[in-house]
Amino acid sequence: MALTGEQIMAALRTIGLPDGGDLVSRDMIRALQVQGDAVRFVIEAPDAATASRMEPVRQAAETIVGRIDGVSSVSVVLTAPTASGGQTPPAPGSKPPPDLKIGRHPTPQAGPEGVPGVDRIIAIGSGKGGVGKSTVSSNLAVALAKQGRKVGLLDADIYGPSQPRMMGVNKRPSSPDGKTIIPLQAHGVTVMSIGFMVDPAKAVVWRGPMLMGALQQMLTQVEWGELDVLLVDLPPGTGDVQLTLCQKTQLTGAIVVSTPQDVALIDARKALDMFNTLKTPVLGLVENMSTYICPNCGHEAHLFGHGGVAAEAEAIGVPFLGALPVDLDTRLAGDAGTPIATGDGPMAEAYATLAKRLIDGGMG
Numbered sequence: 001m002a003l004t005g006e007q008i009m010a011a012l013r014t015i016g017l018p019d020g021g022d023l024v025s026r027d028m029i030r031a032l033q034v035q036g037d038a039v040r041f042v043i044e045a046p047d048a049a050t051a052s053r054m055e056p057v058r059q060a061a062e063t064i065v066g067r068i069d070g071v072s073s074v075s076v077v078l079t080a081p082t083a084s085g086g087q088t089p090p091a092p093g094s095k096p097p098p099d100l101k102i103g104r105h106p107t108p109q110a111g112p113e114g115v116p117g118v119d120r121i122i123a124i125g126s127g128k129g130g131v132g133k134s135t136v137s138s139n140l141a142v143a144l145a146k147q148g149r150k151v152g153l154l155d156a157d158i159y160g161p162s163q164p165r166m167m168g169v170n171k172r173p174s175s176p177d178g179k180t181i182i183p184l185q186a187h188g189v190t191v192m193s194i195g196f197m198v199d200p201a202k203a204v205v206w207r208g209p210m211l212m213g214a215l216q217q218m219l220t221q222v223e224w225g226e227l228d229v230l231l232v233d234l235p236p237g238t239g240d241v242q243l244t245l246c247q248k249t250q251l252t253g254a255i256v257v258s259t260p261q262d263v264a265l266i267d268a269r270k271a272l273d274m275f276n277t278l279k280t281p282v283l284g285l286v287e288n289m290s291t292y293i294c295p296n297c298g299h300e301a302h303l304f305g306h307g308g309v310a311a312e313a314e315a316i317g318v319p320f321l322g323a324l325p326v327d328l329d330t331r332l333a334g335d336a337g338t339p340i341a342t343g344d345g346p347m348a349e350a351y352a353t354l355a356k357r358l359i360d361g362g363m364g
Contacts, residue, residue, distance in 0.1 A: 077176045112251075122252050134162045142351070154219070
């Protein structure tokens with residue numbers, strides 16, 4: 001019988017911590033990965049002081065997991081946030097983890113590949129910028145996590161990464177060996193972005209091969225662990241990143257976000273045609289900024305038109321996943337790093353409904 005993450009987590013629940021609880025109940029397990037008979041995971045302590053006392057716990061975790069039938073090798077890394085916001089193995093006297101540079105020419109591969117431990121990979125795209133694709137991506141990720149799914153979010157917008165701000169994380173991921181990357185966690189979601197690896201004040205000035213190599217690194221070198229779904233927030237348009245993702249990765253499908261006005265729909269149709277050309281199933285369309293309700297008088301206005309995306313979905317025979325209004329609180333929440341879907345209220349409900357439609361359709 002194949003090893004499962006549940007078996008590993010059950011074993012780790014037996015390891016008590018000196019100050020109470022266990023590794024699982026205290027939410028210290030990150031990037032759990034089961035590949036055949038090999039198990040890898042990270043123990044993330046809340047701070048360096050705590051981590052400096054946890055080497056016996058790390059050893060105990062390695063021993064207990066190694067005793068599970070069918071396990072032949074175990075790799076356990078102990079990390080903790082540093083004062084500067086990064087993460088590093090905290091053992092006294094240890095050296096900082098090797099640095100890992102993102103952005104290089106892609107490594108050749110035979111054909112589309114999956115990501116170990118990830119059941120579904122869904123790309124979220126748009127034909128043009130400014131339609132709220134990244135806002136939809138972050139809130140949908142949080143909404144899926146709130147409904148019990150193990151969710152990852154990859155910010156593949158190399159030139160304009162926005163998920164570090166929207167998800168409220170600005171640490172630098174650690175690299176225990178200079179080859180693998182330990183992703184960050186926010187609002188129940190595993191997050192990775194090029195924005196974590198570069199100076200936010202500097203532009204990414206790369207040609208196509210560097211972009212493709214960076215995307216490949218963030219898919220294959222990140223310890224995503226076991227995920228039900230990995231959402232990929234694509235850059236706008238139909239360029240190198242989209243082409244690489246669709247041709248080199250085993251995608252479950254794509255979601256296209258658009259606003260209702262004709263000029264946005266023209267570009268959304270190009271994104272739809274691109275996914276069709278690359279034989280990537282379109283799982284559905286989302287109409288963002290569909291309507292505006294005045295907070296003072298309750299009047300409903302259609303600033304960008306209304307219903308155009310739903311009509312397009314019906315015309316091409318793909319699901320219409322929902323309409324999301326223009327909402328000031330959604331923008332403020334994204335700027336503050338706490339997506340609106342983390343709370344309650346009409347917008348959180350709207351994203352919960354969107355997530356449920358994906359789950360009910362077998363895509364989440």
